[in-house]
Amino acid sequence: MTQNDTPIAPQNDTSTPPARGSNGHPEPRGGASAVHPALAEPPRAAADREGRLDTVVFGVAAAVALAFVAWGFLSPSGLGSASGSALTWVEENLGWLFVTLASGFVLFVLWLAASRYGRIPLGGDDEAPEFRTVSWIAMMFSAGMGIGLMFFGVSEPLTHYVSPPPRTVDAETPEAISTAMATTLFHWTLHPWAIYAVVGLAIAYGTFRRGRPQLISAAFAPLFGRRRTEGPAGKLIDVLAIFATLFGSAASLGLGALQIGSGVEILGWAGDVGNGLLVAIIAVLTCAFVASAVSGVAKGIQWLSNVNMVLAAVLAAFVFVVGPTVLILNLVPGAIGAYFSDLAEMAGRTEASGGDPMAEWLRGWTVFYWAWWISWTPFVGLFLARISRGRTIRQFVTGVLLVPSVVSLVWFAVFGGAGIAAQRDGADVAGQSTSEGQLFGVLNTYPLATVMTVLVMLLVAIFFVSGADAASIVMGSLSERGALEPTRRTVIFWGVVMGAVAAIMLLVGGDEALTGLQNLTIIAALPFALVMVGLAVSLAKDLRSDPMVLRRTVAVEAVEQAVVHGIRHHGDDFVLSVKAAPDPAGDGGPDAGSPVRAVERERSNGAAGTAEVGSPVPGERRT
Structure with missing residues (x-):
């Protein structure tokens, strides 16, 4: 032949x-x-439609959110007691669900990327990506977990070093360093970004490939049919997505306010930081991110994300050069090896594997993280979908999983290594009164401590603004039948409510403000975890x-x-x-x-x- x-x-x-x-x-x-x-092209006019306010979704979500705000301001102790009881029930009975789903989503998105579906574009067959790769990565990283990295960059590796997970290794030993880094990467790399990728893929594929509205409910059309997804069941899904976004984003804003407040206290700009100052910080930054949100994605979020990427690189480079450079370089390959070596054990940790000490540790770390990431998925997933038009499924999964994971690896090696080195040298960074103060404790051992402290506060503020900016646009989109550019009044409404919820979550926590943030986040994430299972099944059916x-x-x-x-x-x-x-x-x-x-x-x-x-x-x- x-x-x-x-x-x-x-x-x-x-x-x-x-x-x-x-x-x-x-x-x-x-x-x-x-x-x-086999020749159909996506009806792009449908995907680019202008939104109309969905009075049912917006009305129900707004009424319940405002009722929560009123309850929190009028009786923070009552809300705290109710949320504590609900949290105890969720963690004792459904902690296994969060642990199982997180690993399941990792396997699911890896299968999609490696399968024949990986070539499918999130748009027309010949459509080019909407954003340049550098800007795409910057926006993805900044909106995904920027404040969390600033808050936990020193705190988490150092905490696992001085107090390792139960039944693992002895504290403050060379083995504890490996365990600390492996546990931190487990919480911050493949698992959270796989959770984000499930929602991002389902929405991006449905919106840009199938011409559906940019709604969580619309992604269920292959499973339940279009008529049902536009009915009461679909509206319930979108309301749950708004609540998950609201509480997950508010928790992040609360962390940012705590860290800025700690920096203000260390610099001597204020006395003991109380709830009044934290609420004032949230109010000022809420005005900033509302102004950014109404400027649109291309102008506001993209510009802020690019600026923050540069500032974060400057901070990391400073700590790398001035801090324990050799230890940091050794941590990078060591952390990768420890992560993959301990992955199966870490993924299989449940209350049954370690009794009460393990149960308590999981509630404070792994279960909280998985619930936090799930509560962020409507926000981050929809935002990832919004900025990923024109990329293939394989490119999407590769970028969303690997790029932020590599950045997180380097970040925790730099700041976690700096914290561990300072602790070994007798600085007792772990003895700081709050978790958010540990980063400042490390910087205080270096030259230019004041300048770097101000830079950290600026970074957190911009992460605050860019993350909340994206979240308010996403909630506006969910309220307006999936509009890619929601109206300003809707964006402003959800931005203000998000700031109010963040303030309430701090008030509910009282002296242990972080506890209040964690409690309400886990509770809000539970119903959306079940929604995500349906999304994965619906996406697999749609791709066929x-x-x-x-x-x-x-x-x-x-x-x-x-x-x-x-x-x-x-x-x-x-x-x-x-x-x-x-x-x-x-x-x-x-x-x-x-x-x-x-x-x-x-x-x-x-x-x-x-x-x-x-x-x-x-x-x-x-x-």
Whole structure:
């Protein structure tokens, strides 16, 4: 058989070509105007629609959120007691659910990227990415966990070093360093970003590939049908997504306020930082991020994210150079090895594996983190979808999983290594009164401590603004039937409510403000964890009927059958051509020329399907 660059060549077909529609594709016989599903392009006008306020979703979510705000301001102790009781029940009975789902989502997105679905674009077949890769990574990282990295960068590795997880290693030993880094990476790398990726993929694919509204509920259309997703069940899903976004983002803002307040206290700009100052900090920054949010994604978030990326790199470079450089360099490969070595053990930790000490540790760390990431998924997932148009599923998963994980690895090696080194040298950084003060405790051992403290506060403030900026736009989008650019009044409303909820979560926590943030976050995340399971199932079902998947299926089966037929009847010397398949029914119906039907007929009667097989004609190219 002769090889050449064109494996399937046209034959001299004198039959009348089929009529072609406005998109250039042949119209089916019988006058049908529908484009074959294997050639369909996303209806982009539907994806780019202007939003209209969904009075049911917005009304219910706003009423309950305002009731929560009123309850928190009028009786913070009552809200704290109720949330504590609810949290205890969730952690004791459903902690296993968070642990299982987190690892399951990692396996799911890795399978999507490695499978045949990885080539599918989040948009049209030839659509280019909307944002440059550098800006895409910066926005993704800044909105995803910027404040958390600032808050826990020193605190978490240092805490696991001086107090390792139960039944692991002795405290403050070389082994404790490996365990501390492995545990920190477990909480901050593949697992959280896989959780984000599930929602981001489901929304981006449905919006930019299928032309659906940018709504969590719309992603359930393959599972329940469009009519049901637009009914009460779909509205309930969107309300739950708004609540998860509201509480998850408010918790992040609360962490930012705590760290800024700690910096203000260390610099001597104020006395003991109380709730009054924290609420004032939240109020000022809320005004800032509302102003940024109404400027739009391309102007506000992109500019802030790029600035913050540079400032964070400057801070990390300073600590790397001035701090324990050799220890940091050793931590990077050591942390990677320890992470993969301990991954199975860390993923399998439950209350049953360690009794009451393990149960208490999980509630304060792993279960809280998984619930926190899940509560962030409507916000981060929708935001990732918003900025990822034009990228393939494989590019999306690779970028979302690997890039932030590598950055987190370097970040925790630099700041965690600095904290551990300072602790070993007798600085007792772990003895700081608060977790948020440990970063400042490390910086205080270096030159230019005041300058670096101000830089940290500036970084946290910008992370605060950019993260809340994205969250308020996402909640506005959910309130306006999936609009990509929600109206300013809706964005401003949710921005103000988010700031109020963050203040209340701090008030509920009292002296242990971090506890109040954690409690309400875990409770809010529980219902959305179940929504995420449905999203994963719906996305897998949706991808099976993607036009690119159908084309590949048709091409492989049709060409394979034609080649078998050609070899059987013509030996090694034959040609393939594509032409309309005969209509066995003789009615010229809409399925007469369908390549899917042709393959089915080939299976039944041995015809060549859509590929014509015959002896070569002079002048033709052979295969």
